[in-house]
Amino acid sequence: MKIFYAVQATGNGHIARAMELLPYLQQYGTVDIFLSGNNSSLQTGLPVRYKSRGVSLYYTQSGSLDYLKIMKEFNARRVWKEAKDLPVEKYDCVLVDFESIAALSCRIKKIPCIGFGHQASFQSVKAPRPGTKNIAGEWILKYYAPSTVYTGLHFKQYDNFIFNPVIKQAILEAVPVEEGHITIYLPQYNDELLIKHFERITDVPFRLFSKTAIRPSSQKNITILPVNNATFNESVINCNGVITGAGFETPAEILYLGKKLLCIPIKGQYEQKCNAAALKDFDVTVIDDVKENFTATIINWLQHPNPKKLELTHSTETIVAKVMKQAEEIKG
Template sequence: MKIFYAIQATGNGHISRAIQLYPYLKKFGSVDFLLSGNNATLDIELPIKFKSKGCSLHYSKCGGLDYWDIVKNIRPRQMYKEADALPLKAYDVVINDFDSITSLACKLQNVHSVQFGHQASFISKETPRPQKKSLMGEMILKHYASSSKNIGLHFKKYDSFILPPIIKDNIIEATPTNLNHITVYLPSFDKDCLEKAFNKVSDVQFHWFLSDVTVTHTIGNITYYPVHQKSFNKSLISCHGIITGGGFETPAEALYLEKKILSIPIRNHYEQECNAAALKKLGVPVVYEVDDDFNLIIENWLNTETLHPQIKANNIPETLQYLFDTYKD
């Protein structure tokens, strides 16, 4: 069996999921990957056969999306040419993890596909949303990478086609410890937006993962790390808590490890606002704006007892068998 797998590279989560799935996918056949977008910072040890600039995210300085930069970097004509050129008919199965190029290619070439991943869960009206819905956000979630069939991933089984998160093997096999540091992963924030706040909480050690850091080093109570999966996993497994965005994969792993979480969804990022709504229902505190008193928010979070809701890990062999069976139907 020949398998085509499209990865949206607007963040590291999609790539991390694909890396975890790849050894299991190889048992079903040969796999070629398409990487779309250029926001990811992880080392990608996958057979990437196709690449596309796709649609990448651009951030403002302190925790928001820069929509002007996003729009001005979109090349519709180039995207159409790339979609038309993808040789999808050479593959037996097309799996799409939220990539618009592959979705368009399937429509142009009349090829069947399955949207598989977190964004597919938003096809269901039962999946949590913020109090104020965004019409544009809903349109993007439902139509950006539409497929004829969907298999969603989320914290809970909000609908019949939604399954538990893909959790990495080394997270599942780990024995969580508490070395009292706080792990920080907030890719939409520049260093100088948060550094003073962390310094003010001087009795707490922070492990801060930043894309522009090349060598691990410590200044005061902050150790700065490059974004590297092994060191991040080690920090997460042994942390007291984690401050992260409103993504899916990192909060899911933290929930699985029963770690304390403070979520700061990216401003004006509707999917992250939806995830924040789901996290709030699980008892996770969410901060929507970071100001000069952020150090007080951190201290309050650390001093407040919070729930550690347990979530299940995905049974990957069963899920992939379900995916391929679904594809045939």
């Protein structure tokens, strides 16, 4: 079987999941990756055969989406041409992980495809939403990368086509301990803004993973580290807690490890607000922004009990097997 796997690279989560899925997908045939976007900080090692600037996300220094820059970088003519040129018709199975160009290519060429990943779960009305729905956000989740069928991933199995997160093998095999430090990954914020708050809590060591850091450095009680998959895994396995956005992969891993978790949804990103609604069911602390009282919020959070642990009901191997069965069914 020839498998075309379109991976969104507007963040690290999609790529981290693709790296985990690849060995299982390769059991069914050859896999060619289409990597779309340029916001990821991870070195992939994936068999990338096709690449595009895609539709990338950019952030202001205060943590919200920079819509002006996103629109400035968007080129409709380029996107249309790339969609027409992608050879999706030469593959037996097309997987689309919230990637719009491959989805458009399949639509133009009338090729069936499988919408796979976290965003696919929002095709179900049973997936958690915030108290106030956002019409534009709902539209993006449903129509940004429309597919023939869907296999969704979420914190719980909210519907029959939704399965648990794909957890990295390094996390699955880990023996978590608490060595005292707090791990931070908030790429939507400027490092200096964060450091100002964390250095006030002098009795707690922090490890700040920075999208701009080239090499490790220290500032008072804060170790500043470049984004690196292995280093980050080691940090979260051995930390007392994690402060991060309300994405999907990282919070899922922290909940699986049973660690303390504080999440700050990226402003203007509706999916993260939906995730925040789901995370509250696990007793995760969720706040709206880094404000002047952020230092006090962290101190208070450090006293909270750990959230409910994430339970896995399906292995990665089983999830991939179900996706491959879907691929056979939609081929007709």
